[in-house]
Every structure is written in C-alpha cells, then in structure tokens.
Amino acid sequence: MIGAATPTTAATAATVAQVVPTTGRPVVVELGPGTGSLSNGIARRLPEGARHIGIELSRELAEHLRSSKPWMHVAQGDAGDLRALLDGMGVDRADAVISSIPWSLLSGADQEHILEQVTASLRPHGAFTALTYVPAGRTSGGRQFRSRLGSTFDEVVTHTTWRSFPPILHYICRRPLHRPAQGARTAS
Ligand SMILES: C[S@@+](CC[C@H](N)C(=O)[O-])C[C@H]1O[C@@H](n2cnc3c(N)ncnc32)[C@H](O)[C@@H]1O
Numbered sequence: 001m002i003g004a005a006t007p008t009t010a011a012t013a014a015t016v017a018q019v020v021p022t023t024g025r026p027v028v029v030e031l032g033p034g035t036g037s038l039s040n041g042i043a044r045r046l047p048e049g050a051r052h053i054g055i056e057l058s059r060e061l062a063e064h065l066r067s068s069k070p071w072m073h074v075a076q077g078d079a080g081d082l083r084a085l086l087d088g089m090g091v092d093r094a095d096a097v098i099s100s101i102p103w104s105l106l107s108g109a110d111q112e113h114i115l116e117q118v119t120a121s122l123r124p125h126g127a128f129t130a131l132t133y134v135p136a137g138r139t140s141g142g143r144q145f146r147s148r149l150g151s152t153f154d155e156v157v158t159h160t161t162w163r164s165f166p167p168i169l170h171y172i173c174r175r176p177l178h179r180p181a182q183g184a185r186t187a188s
Contacts, residue, residue, distance in 0.1 A: 011163040012131065013041035015170055019096045019127040025049040027091055029121070030072075031079040031099035031114075032056060036065050038100065039072060053089065055079055057101075080110065082117040093123040100131040104142035111145050115152050119176035127174050128153065134160065134167040149173055 016038050020028055022045050033039050033054040043052055054074040056062040062076035075085050079101055086094070097118050103111060118128055130149070136142045149156045154175035161168040 009037075009161070009164045009168075010041070012161045012168045012170075013038045015159060015161055016098055016129055016131065017041040017045050019098065019129050019172060020045040021047075021050075021095050023047055024095075025051075026095035027051045027053065027093070029082070029086070029094045029097045030054045031082070031097060031118075032101035033065055033072075033074070034058075034061055034100065036069050036072075038098065039065070039069055042098065043069075043071060051091070053086075053091070053094075055082060055085055079114050080117060082114070083120050086121055094121050094126060095123055096127045096129070097122060098129045102132075102136075103130055103145045104132055104136040104139050106141065106145075108144055108148075111141075111148055115148060119152060119178065122176055125175065127172060128176075129173070130171045132169050132171075134169050137169045146171070152177060 020042050024047065026046065028042060028046065028050065030039060030042065033056050039054065046052055052072045054065055054072050055077055056065060056074060057078055059076050062074050065072060065074045073089065077085050079099065122128060132142055137146065149171055153173035154177055155173065157172045159170040159172065161170065
C-alpha cells in the first residue's frame with residue numbers, strides 16, 4: 001500500500017512542484033500524500049486562494065497530515081473514489097493532480113479505474129503527474145502503467161530524478177484524450 005522505503009527527497013519534490021499553477025485560484029490534488037514530503041513544495045508555489053487537497057488511504061497518515069499541515073484539506077479515502085470525494089467537497093475540476101501511489105503494484109483494472117477518475121476530475125488543460133521508482137517502472141505493472149498513460153493523455157513527458165535512492169521516474173501528462181463515464185471498475 002505504501003510502496004516506498006523512504007520519503008521522497010527534496011529534489012523530487014522540486015520537480016513535482018513545477019506543474020503547480022502559480023496564478024489564479026487553482027485546485028491541486030495530491031493522491032497518496034503519505035507523510036507529506038511533497039506537500040510543502042506544492043504549497044510553497046500555490047497562490048493565495050488556491051485549494052490543496054490530499055486523498056490519503058491510510059487513516060493514520062491522514063490524521064498525521066491534518067495535524068501537521070493544517071492548510072491542506074485532507075480526505076481519508078481511496079484515489080479510486082476521487083470523483084465522489086471531490087464532489088463531496090464541492091470541487092468540479094482540478095488544475096493539477098499529483099500522485100505518488102504505488103502504480104506499478106496495482107492491477108491493470110485498478111490502474112485503469114483510477115486513471116478514469118483522474119481524467120474525470122482534471123480540467124482540459126490540467127496536468128497529471130505520477131511518480132514511480134525507476135526499477136518499478138521496468139516491472140510488468142510499471143510498463144503497463146506507462147502504456148496506459150500513453151493511451152489516456154495526449155502528451156506524456158518523462159523526467160528522471162537521479163538524486164534520489166532509488167531514482168524516481170516522473171510522468172508529466174497533459175490533455176486527457178477521453179472522458180469515460182464514471183462508475184464501475186473495468187477489466188484489465
Ligand atoms: C510511496 S508513498 C508516497 C508518500 C509521499 N507522497 C512521498 O512521495 O514521499 C504512497 C502513499 O500512497 C498511499 N496510497 C496507496 N494507495 C492509495 C490509494 N488507492 N488512494 C490513496 N492513497 C493511497 C499510501 O498510503 C502512501 O501514503
């Protein structure tokens with residue numbers, strides 16, 4: 001469920017934060033904020049009036065985030081329920097979704113379902129970022145995920161942070177290609 005040996009480094013957090021809009025009143029969603037190692041870098045870029053939402057599966061980590069980062073709105077829940085969770089907060093669309101959930105360990109059906117939830121939640125020109133370890137990206141689950149990103153987004157840019165152990169792959173995706181109906185999980 002955690003899928004990580006250590007918290008993400010500052011170098012990774014700085015790369016991730018680049019997709020965060022610095023103007024307007026953006027909505028930024030973090031899927032799997034964990035202990036919040038990316039959250040400060042994201043918050044530093046956010047302008048006044050922005051909303052920073054975290055969706056964290058672990059009850060303990062969600063509680064920890066609520067007390068350590070009171071400026072963040074943390075919902076304890078599953079990224080697979082993203083659309084319903086945002087509806088419950090009165091949020092129509094997000095400008096950026098940043099995810100560090102363990103994608104390569106998920107089944108094909110779960111990868112597909114969560115990506116559908118992401119595309120149903122992003123603005124047309126919003127950005128989606130997914131992090132994975134370089135070795136995890138080479139597994140069958142990691143390759144499946146990369147291929148799914150290619151069929152889900154018009155643009156997928158890959159960046160590697162080598163100053164992290166293990167090194168981190170960033171997939172920075174823009175322009176969802178389709179907006180599938182919300183609802184049941186699909187077959188892999
Ligand atoms: C690898 S940790 C990342 C923590 C932090 N964002 C970082 O980069 O250091 C993955 C986090 O995703 C959470 N997670 C895993 N599956 C999830 C899901 N389906 N929905 C929401 N959070 C999930 C885990 O509880 C864990 O906190």
